[in-house]
Amino acid sequence: MMFVVYMGCILLLLYYLYQKTYSYWSSRGVPFDKPFLIFGSFFDVATRKKHIFHVIRDIYDKFDTPYVGIYILNQPTLMVRSPELLKKILVKDFDKFVNRKVAVNESVDPIAAHTLFTAKDQMWRGLRAKISPVFTSGKMKLMVPLMKQCAEDLNAYLDQRAGETLEFRNVTKKYTVDIISSCAFGVSSYCLKDDNSEIMQVATKLLDLKSFVRSFSIFCFFFMPKLVDIFRLTLLDKVASDHFIKMFKSTIAERQNKNIVRNDLIDQLNNLKDNEKFTDEYKFDDIKMAAQALEFFAAGNDTTSLTISFALYELALNPTIQDRLRQELKETFAKHGDFTYDAIYEMKYLDMVVNETLRMYPLTTFLNRSTTTKYTFEETGFTLDEDVSILVPVAGLHFDAEYFPDPEKYDPERFSEENKNKIQPYTYLPFGDGPRNCIGQRFGLLVTKMALAYTVKDFAFERTAATAVPLGLDPASLFLENKTGLHMKVVKVKQ
Numbered sequence: 001m002m003f004v005v006y007m008g009c010i011l012l013l014l015y016y017l018y019q020k021t022y023s024y025w026s027s028r029g030v031p032f033d034k035p036f037l038i039f040g041s042f043f044d045v046a047t048r049k050k051h052i053f054h055v056i057r058d059i060y061d062k063f064d065t066p067y068v069g070i071y072i073l074n075q076p077t078l079m080v081r082s083p084e085l086l087k088k089i090l091v092k093d094f095d096k097f098v099n100r101k102v103a104v105n106e107s108v109d110p111i112a113a114h115t116l117f118t119a120k121d122q123m124w125r126g127l128r129a130k131i132s133p134v135f136t137s138g139k140m141k142l143m144v145p146l147m148k149q150c151a152e153d154l155n156a157y158l159d160q161r162a163g164e165t166l167e168f169r170n171v172t173k174k175y176t177v178d179i180i181s182s183c184a185f186g187v188s189s190y191c192l193k194d195d196n197s198e199i200m201q202v203a204t205k206l207l208d209l210k211s212f213v214r215s216f217s218i219f220c221f222f223f224m225p226k227l228v229d230i231f232r233l234t235l236l237d238k239v240a241s242d243h244f245i246k247m248f249k250s251t252i253a254e255r256q257n258k259n260i261v262r263n264d265l266i267d268q269l270n271n272l273k274d275n276e277k278f279t280d281e282y283k284f285d286d287i288k289m290a291a292q293a294l295e296f297f298a299a300g301n302d303t304t305s306l307t308i309s310f311a312l313y314e315l316a317l318n319p320t321i322q323d324r325l326r327q328e329l330k331e332t333f334a335k336h337g338d339f340t341y342d343a344i345y346e347m348k349y350l351d352m353v354v355n356e357t358l359r360m361y362p363l364t365t366f367l368n369r370s371t372t373t374k375y376t377f378e379e380t381g382f383t384l385d386e387d388v389s390i391l392v393p394v395a396g397l398h399f400d401a402e403y404f405p406d407p408e409k410y411d412p413e414r415f416s417e418e419n420k421n422k423i424q425p426y427t428y429l430p431f432g433d434g435p436r437n438c439i440g441q442r443f444g445l446l447v448t449k450m451a452l453a454y455t456v457k458d459f460a461f462e463r464t465a466a467t468a469v470p471l472g473l474d475p476a477s478l479f480l481e482n483k484t485g486l487h488m489k490v491v492k493v494k495q
């Protein structure tokens with residue numbers, strides 16, 4: 001009898017907690033996705049039943065309202081579906097949505113606190129204004145010779161393995177680690193030449209999403225900021241970060257002692273520091289500069305290497321598209337004698353292939369902002385409280401048949417000169433949008449295009465029994481990754 005009473009009390013308590021925690025949206029008359037106790041809308045993500053990419057698409061597809069209330073654990077979050085409202089959040093009224101809702105604690109994690117991704121308000125503005133000149137097209141052009149060296153190494157790597165079936169996430173990661181080590185740290189990591197490269201191991205450790213500690217830390221930074229303070233968590237692995245900071249400092253010292261100029265990211269950061277004015281809002285010291293280089297590594301490495309491997313995967317599944325791309329690459333190479341910066345940007349079909357790859361594989365799946373003050377949507381009259389998290393469902397928008405007909409089809413034609421202007425603004429967001437979009441977009445696109453140019457011209461990528469079709473995302477991964485990897489056969493093509 002007492003057992004029944006106890007159980008009854010526990011159930012009542014759970015019901016009370018559920019109502020108290022999850023009445024935020026219903027009490028404000030906002031349509032909402034029915035939450036699970038403790039996990040809110042992300043039960044399937046927490047129990048690893050579904051990848052977050054599919055959960056976002058499912059919620060997006062279930063509603064046709066401009067926005068939907070969801071709960072990430074117990075945190076009320078507004079998923080905004082309407083492109084018109086997204087324009088306001090990302091661009092027009094950006095001042096009211098400057099920050100991402102992520103934890104920052106300078107005393108625990110000084111590196112993360114000085115990165116663009118986590119920085120807030122005035123500090124973000126000062127830092128962004130300072131770093132933006134590093135990524136102009138002029139600066140990118142100067143880095144092409146460094147990138148070309150790594151792209152040629154990638155070509156040589158494939159040449160030695162022609163006829164074999166390779167796992168491409170691993171291959172393209174070696175290439176991007178080589179490029180970012182060279183451009184942001186001024187060192188050659190030789191990942192493509194040496195299977196035991198020390199930098200490859202450290203780079204993998206830096207943001208190793210297969211490690212429980214790292215995944216837990218990242219989850220807390222986004223969704224349970226109090227635990228960041230309690231457990232003194234860092235966003236990036238501490239040992240790997242220290243290794244890179246040491247490397248960064250020694251390169252800076254060497255460049256100053258020997259007057260070396262390479263026109264890479266490290267030179268650009270150093271120039272910014274040397275030309276600082278008294279009036280600059282944000283001033284560099286060694287740690288703050290190293291934090292930028294580390295962020296370039298963390299934000300630019302997996303995103304770019306996965307984009308390249310997904311492009312090769314889709315080319316293997318779509319040989320006609322692959323042949324057309326190779327034709328363009330050969331003609332352009334013959335015209336310019338090399339893949340120069342201008343040659344890369346002249347290739348329209350290459351651009352279409354990369355854009356469609358980023359539509360089908362938007363690596364971050366969602367964008368995040370939060371309200372800096374109360375905000376009223378004029379269209380509906382609904383007022384959002386201060387400090388409410390906003391989720392932009394990139395995965396949902398990219399697969400909405402209204403914006404991208406037959407969305408499961410890989411079709412670069414969507415981005416042809418004629419068609420791309422018909423794409424509704426704020427429905428295609430692989431790099432985000434507005435003043436807080438991806439600062440490394442030009443760098444990431446150039447590195448991706450160089451890799452495709454130097455490989456697809458000389459090699460065919462073929463589907464084999466080992467190629468995962470359908471892809472089947474791994475629910476445990478934060479980025480878009482499948483469990484078995486991306487296997488394709490490499491075949492040398494006749495010149």
Ligand code: HEM
Pocket residue numbers: 116117118128295296297299300301303304307363364367368429430431432433434435436437438439440441443444445448
């Ligand atoms: C294909 C490659 C890449 C993709 C798909 C990608 C995607 C993104 C996305 C979606 C965001 C969030 C934008 C927003 O909230 O509106 C972002 C932010 C950012 N990305 Fe990238 N990225 C890529 C490559 C890079 C590279 C190569 C770098 C650096 C070298 C980089 C550095 C950053 C930084 C620093 C931010 C934070 C910007 C801020 O808050 O001001 N990314 N990226």
